[in-house]
Amino acid sequence: MKDKVIKLLIFGSENINPINIVLNNLKKYNLTTYIIDGLNLHERKDKAITYNHFDNIRHLNYRSLQTLSFIQLIKLLKAILVKKKHLGKTLQLIFSLQILKSIHYLRKLMVEKDYLNQHLQLFKNYDLINVHYVSEVRANIIANVPIGCKVILSFWGSDLMAGSGINNYIALYKAISRADIITVLPSPLLISCIFPIALL
Numbered sequence: 001m002k003d004k005v006i007k008l009l010i011f012g013s014e015n016i017n018p019i020n021i022v023l024n025n026l027k028k029y030n031l032t033t034y035i036i037d038g039l040n041l042h043e044r045k046d047k048a049i050t051y052n053h054f055d056n057i058r059h060l061n062y063r064s065l066q067t068l069s070f071i072q073l074i075k076l077l078k079a080i081l082v083k084k085k086h087l088g089k090t091l092q093l094i095f096s097l098q099i100l101k102s103i104h105y106l107r108k109l110m111v112e113k114d115y116l117n118q119h120l121q122l123f124k125n126y127d128l129i130n131v132h133y134v135s136e137v138r139a140n141i142i143a144n145v146p147i148g149c150k151v152i153l154s155f156w157g158s159d160l161m162a163g164s165g166i167n168n169y170i171a172l173y174k175a176i177s178r179a180d181i182i183t184v185l186p187s188p189l190l191i192s193c194i195f196p197i198a199l200l
Helices: 016-029 070-081 084-095 099-123 136-142 157-161 166-178 188-198
Strands: 005-011 033-039 056-058 128-132 150-155 181-184
Touching: 005 016, 016 033, 070 084, 070 099, 084 099, 099 136, 128 136, 136 166, 150 166
Parallel strands: 005 033, 005 128, 033 056, 128 150, 150 181
Antiparallel strands: none
16 A cells, blocks of 8 residues: 555535644655545634645536537437436326326436436546535435445535435435444544545
């Protein structure tokens, strides 16, 4: 492990001080070399401090379908309609003459699928993904992370209580099932020790 370079992605943190301490510890006290990127970090304008120690900070956003090529749109539509539940609901809306509603339904699913695809494409570049504040949207994304990539879910305090409802619980269950390691209320020292362990 001494010569290996680990590519780490911190996904969705708002905990600026603890993350700065964790990343400082990783770079200062580990024999392993880390390339550390951030994704969709919640940089709060009311805070005077900012994130340190990131090599890159990336942002992924929902894209308008108008920005995608015809081929991309067909691929998205095909990926959606192979699922029985989406095909069934679409046909139900069409046969009940709710054509506009069926179009809106498909467009929403296509935008969400494109957003997921953007993440999965980015994740291929990393050995380890550490998710902070596991929202329903992030949980659904994490459930699809390729097996070759290790996943750490970090829950801070009331994060688990921030969302509710059956869809939220299902998404969290899938993300937790996919995780390699889960940390709850970690100290910066503890979490900086966990990153090397996650790669064993």
